Amino acid sequence: MHKAILTCISVAMFFAQPIHAEPTKKGPVTNLPMPRYVSLKAGEANARRGPSLSHKIDWVYKRRGVPLEIYAEYENWRRVRDYEGAGGWIHYSLLSGVRTVLITQDLTNVFRKPDENAIIVARFEKNVVADLGTCTKTWCEVEAGGYKGWAQKSTLWGVYPSETRE
Numbered sequence: 363m364h365k366a367i368l369t370c371i372s373v374a375m376f377f378a379q380p381i382h383a384e385p386t387k388k389g390p391v392t393n394l395p396m397p398r399y400v401s402l403k404a405g406e407a408n409a410r411r412g413p414s415l416s417h418k419i420d421w422v423y424k425r426r427g428v429p430l431e432i433y434a435e436y437e438n439w440r441r442v443r444d445y446e447g448a449g450g451w452i453h454y455s456l457l458s459g460v461r462t463v464l465i466t467q468d469l470t471n472v473f474r475k476p477d478e479n480a481i482i483v484a485r486f487e488k489n490v491v492a493d494l495g496t497c498t499k500t501w502c503e504v505e506a507g508g509y510k511g512w513a514q515k516s517t518l519w520g521v522y523p524s525e526t527r528e
Contacts, residue, residue: 391435399520400442402428403458409450413439420450427491429462429520445519461494461527463504463520465513472511476501484509494520497527 389396402423409421413436423430423444430449434441440457443449445464468488473480476498486492486506492513495503501512502521515521 389432389435391437396435397431397433399429399431399461399522400440400457401460401462401520402426402430402456403460404456407452407456409442409448409452411450413437413441413451417451421448423452425491427460427462429464429491430457431520432457461520462491463494463502463518465490465492465504465517466519467517470513470517472504472509472513474511476503476512480512483511486513492518494518494527497521497525499524499526502527 387396388394389398402425405424405426407423408419409423410417410419428444430442430444430452432440432442436451438454439451440454441449441451442457445466465486465488469485470488471482472484472486474483484507486504486509490506492504492506495505495510497503497515500515502515502518504511504513504518515523521527
């Protein structure tokens, strides 16, 4: 009985994919960091079970600009996941290196400067997709709906916790 439990635990650990993993290796096709964030270039994209048009479609993304995390590559296909961990294989031509983030907390304060005592220029609702700018250790510059400012990194999905950007 104990052997069966250990086998189940081992299998679960083998297939478990971290939802927010820091880049640790290079992609075998692109030689770019893996995992890495990208955004959806197309207004609609099919996420398939495998890396070809013959594989079944599991998801259809219909939101241009949504951030996705690439965690595998095969020829012209990238395996991606979204904020909820769902995803599949998407053709690389439907993805963009332009970085965006998803606001993960409702009414996230966006400040004029990266300082909690700065003037609040906007409050973004949960699930707003924002363009990503400069990031420090704990803050990122974001822009959406004509508003631009700084949000705490902990309220964003699409940027790694230790990632900095200039």
